[in-house]
Amino acid sequence: MLDYLKKINLKKSIFMSTLYTSVVEEGKIPNTYMTGNVSYKKQTSNIHPDNTVIKEVSFEPGSRCNWHINPTLQLFIATDGIGYFQEKGNAIRLLHKDEVVTILPGVEHWYGATPFSRFSHISIITEIDKGTGIWLQSVTDDEYNSFGR
16 A cells, blocks of 8 residues: 555655544533533544534433524534424424434524433534524423424
């Protein structure tokens, strides 16, 4: 392989070994923005784009975030349990492990665990220099319990 690379004038230095993320911050998210127990781990690596945030977020059963709007794109990868996701004006959608949701900028939404299951996801938020999300009102019990109605 190296002989081939030399033939096509590529330098070995352009190839990198596998890089792993490390947790740089973790804790509980304040109930200012959440209902119930929600924790997070902020991830980073030496190839992580500076203008991107990657977080693993875990919700205990019945926990959820407030309605909010992101100013930028958010990718959301379900990693464990069963969760709820809802955009304003639409029905609640169930989320299962390995599902990916792309949340466009300016879309009012919320997510969280179902009443009987924990739920975890990885959130990738791009272009953080455009500002932070706008946190709105709490998801009411009536809204939360409306799944399937």
